[in-house]
Amino acid sequence: MSRAEVATATKIPANLLAALENGQVERLPERVFVLNYIRAYAQVIGLATEEAVLRFEEIEKSAREVSPEAVPGPQKKTSRVAALMVIALAVIVALVLVLTGVVHLPLHR
16 A cells, blocks of 8 residues: 555555555654554554554664654653743743733833
8 A cells, every 4th residue: 555545545644654564663653642643554454453562662662772863752741841841930920910910010101
């Protein structure tokens, strides 16, 4: 089957299929989506789904050993979310202080 035919049958975008086929883990979305993509892909082309998942996990593990930064993980995502929450909290505190009059900003007229 061509990549376009597989993409149509699985509803997986062709660029993600290419990343799967080439073992380019860094180009793939969250792991839960990838595992479902692999199962759908394997089923369409006639492979054993769980064997395909195991093969992906081997590739993913190898990629992580070579370059841990290349494989997005929960730790990286969590720290990004934490940073955004700190910024949001700082903005909220600043707004509360300004609105309650604790901080007086000079107004130019």
